[in-house]
Amino acid sequence: MASDVVTPPPSKPSPETPSTTTATPTVDPPPSTTPVTITPRPPEPEADVIHIPSYSRWFSWNGIHECEARFVPEFFDGRSTSKNPRVYKYYRNAIIKRFRENPTRKITFTEVRKTIVGDVGSIRRVFDFLEAWGLINYTGGSTAKQPQLKWEDKETKAAAAAQGGDSTDVTVAKKRFCSGCKTPCSIACFASDKHDMTLCARCYVRGNYRVGLNSTDFKRVEISEEAKTDWTDKETLQLLEAIMHYGDDWKKVAEHVGGRSVKECVARFIKLPVGEQFDGPPESTELDIELGVKNEANPTKRARLSPLADASNPILAQAAFLSTLVGVDVAEVAARAAVTALSDLGDEKHQESSKAPPSITKLLESDNASNVNNLDSTEEALVEAKLQLEKEEDELEKAISGITAEANEIEDKIVHFEEFDLQMERKLQQLQQLQNLLYFDQLTLLFHKTAAPKVVENTGEAMKSE
Amino acid sequence: MKSHAAWGTSKNAVKFRIPTADNLVPIRLDIEIDGQRFRDAFIWNPSDPDSEIVVFAKRTVKDLKLPPAFITQIAQSIQTQLTEFRSYEGQDMYTGEKVVPIKLDLRVNHTLIKDHFLWDLNNFESDPEEFAKTFCKDMDIEDPEVGPAIAIAIREQLYE
Numbered sequence: 283m284a285s286d287v288v289t290p291p292p293s294k295p296s297p298e299t300p301s302t303t304t305a306t307p308t309v310d311p312p313p314s315t316t317p318v319t320i321t322p323r324p325p326e327p328e329a330d331v332i333h334i335p336s337y338s339r340w341f342s343w344n345g346i347h348e349c350e351a352r353f354v355p356e357f358f359d360g361r362s363t364s365k366n367p368r369v370y371k372y373y374r375n376a377i378i379k380r381f382r383e384n385p386t387r388k389i390t391f392t393e394v395r396k397t398i399v400g401d402v403g404s405i406r407r408v409f410d411f412l413e414a415w416g417l418i419n420y421t422g423g424s425t426a427k428q429p430q431l432k433w434e435d436k437e438t439k440a441a442a443a444a445q446g447g448d449s450t451d452v453t454v455a456k457k458r459f460c461s462g463c464k465t466p467c468s469i470a471c472f473a474s475d476k477h478d479m480t481l482c483a484r485c486y487v488r489g490n491y492r493v494g495l496n497s498t499d500f501k502r503v504e505i506s507e508e509a510k511t512d513w514t515d516k517e518t519l520q521l522l523e524a525i526m527h528y529g530d531d532w533k534k535v536a537e538h539v540g541g542r543s544v545k546e547c548v549a550r551f552i553k554l555p556v557g558e559q560f561d562g563p564p565e566s567t568e569l570d571i572e573l574g575v576k577n578e579a580n581p582t583k584r585a586r587l588s589p590l591a592d593a594s595n596p597i598l599a600q601a602a603f604l605s606t607l608v609g610v611d612v613a614e615v616a617a618r619a620a621v622t623a624l625s626d627l628g629d630e631k632h633q634e635s636s637k638a639p640p641s642i643t644k645l646l647e648s649d650n651a652s653n654v655n656n657l658d659s660t661e662e663a664l665v666e667a668k669l670q671l672e673k674e675e676d677e678l679e680k681a682i683s684g685i686t687a688e689a690n691e692i693e694d695k696i697v698h699f700e701e702f703d704l705q706m707e708r709k710l711q712q713l714q715q716l717q718n719l720l721y722f723d724q725l726t727l728l729f730h731k732t733a734a735p736k737v738v739e740n741t742g743e744a745m746k747s748e
Numbered sequence: 749m750k751s752h753a754a755w756g757t758s759k760n761a762v763k764f765r766i767p768t769a770d771n772l773v774p775i776r777l778d779i780e781i782d783g784q785r786f787r788d789a790f791i792w793n794p795s796d797p798d799s800e801i802v803v804f805a806k807r808t809v810k811d812l813k814l815p816p817a818f819i820t821q822i823a824q825s826i827q828t829q830l831t832e833f834r835s836y837e838g839q840d841m842y843t844g845e846k847v848v849p850i851k852l853d854l855r856v857n858h859t860l861i862k863d864h865f866l867w868d869l870n871n872f873e874s875d876p877e878e879f880a881k882t883f884c885k886d887m888d889i890e891d892p893e894v895g896p897a898i899a900i901a902i903r904e905q906l907y908e
Contacts, residue, residue, distance in 0.1 A: 397892035
């Protein structure tokens with residue numbers, strides 16, 4: 283039978299953060315100084331060696347580990363007589379055995395559940411657990427089980443505790459494709475050599491990768507346009523000219539620049555530093571003027587870009603991108619947390635609240651050293667961003683007060699209308715009464731008319747008779 | 749959902765449930781869409797949340813590479829059978845002296861199972877799963893799909 287490349291006695295992984303409640307594992311890889319990754323080679327069918335990830339080394343055929351009890355608690359809480367650890371072990375071992383009969387092939391849940399005696403719900407949960415921990419279907423491939431992720435709403439990875447990152451260097455390939463969403467990566471991406479995966483920033487932030495991975499497994503790789511093909515000054519000049527002429531029509535701009543796609547133009551434009559800071563070759567003065575003019579002409583454009591779009595610092599660019607993805611509130615909170623953490627590291631300057639850049643830099647696992655360097659520029663950005671936020675708050679307040687005023691007016695009007703309504707009703711009633719009286723009068727008149735001649739007749743007759 | 753008494757005596761009325769140690773429902777699927785036929789049978793835990801049904805349906809369709817039209821059909825079928833089961837649940841079930849004969853007559857892949865034995869309905873500790881497992885082990889049955897099929901067959905008859 284196949285023997286495992288499993289390091290002996292199960293070393294307990296560091297304790298989980300108590301916030302995990304669902305059966306989806308947010309994995310803490312066991313703290314290891316050297317990345318003891320059992321690197322996945324393409325498994326050869328004849329070999330007796332099965333690969334499993336290092337964070338699953340606790341597994342043993344005969345025992346049940348505490349994380350199993352945690353992730354599939356239904357078998358261990360004694361609620362159900364049929365769900366006991368023995369049954370769990372039976373399911374688990376059966377599933378793993380079946381997988382290992384043919385380790386090159388990913389085993390599907392349906393195959394497994396057809397062969398195991400038991401109720402399919404529990405079997406599915408055990409199966410998911412095993413797959414998540416790489417004990418089955420672990421080929422170290424880059425195929426992320428996306429449908430599964432979507433169904434079960436696993437969005438936890440971005441907040442996982444930061445542990446020692448990988449020490450492996452990442453080679454920057456020419457073209458990088460995200461293995462999560464299958465789009466080409468541009469601005470920045472995240473690579474994990476451990477699992478041979480590449481993710482674009484979007485997927486990384488959303489946690490849209492295989493469940494067994496941790497955000498710390500990924501190292502950020504900056505791919506700016508400069509890496510692929512550098513923008514020469516001439517091209518930049520063309521770009522700026524085109525923007526001046528065509529404004530928002532990026533298609534024409536791209537045409538004008540020649541050789542650059544729309545996206546590249548836009549990205550480059552965003553990355554262009556503010557006019558004053560643009561130092562360079564002697565053409566810079568012209569460029570300065572152009573930039574100055576352009577900046578005045580398109581103040582709204584700059585304002586629309588976030589104040590952090592100034593990408594002379596690549597980390598800030600990343601911050602801008604991520605902060606747009608994440609949203610103001612989350613960024614605020616994250617920034618606050620990160621700021622306090624930063625201050626703990628011995629930097630007293632940043633006691634103020636809430637900005638995106640420090641938080642994102644923290645998340646990006648930049649060294650403390652580089653942090654110190656960035657702090658000056660982040661200070662400026664801090665102030666800018668603060669102003670922006672205040673402005674937005676003011677606008678919100680104004681809008682709200684406007685709305686309340688209108689609501690009050692509408693209320694008054696309604697009250698008035700109600701009064702009118704009442705009056706109209708009263709008048710209607712009065713009119714009806716008058717109508718009734720009139721009718722009555724008419725009746726009596728008729729009555730008298732008909733009665734009177736009779737009376738006359740009667741009296742006439744009476745007189746005659748007399 | 750579990751009965752109060754594990755043992756129902758001859759006079760006791762007990763809330764309806766499958767008379768086994770665990771209250772699991774046998775589900776049978778037989779769906780045909782566009783000429784494609786899908787037959788399946790398995791055991792379901794009715795205390796699983798209903799969200800589980802759709803998840804299971806999607807998973808099955810994906811694993812077997814069926815056209816997605818099957819997902820709703822499968823989910824509906826499961827749902828109907830579950831509701832049917834639950835509709836019986838409120839009612840009482842008389843468990844008299846009930847030793848019933850169970851007949852197994854099924855074909856799984858290439859294995860033919862024919863058997864006839866008695867089963868005590870009163871004994872709520874009984875476990876068709878265990879029976880199936882022991883059966884397969886004792887008879888040295890290679891095909892692992894036989895076990896679940898036996899368990900399902902037994903449950904269905906007990907359900908009746």
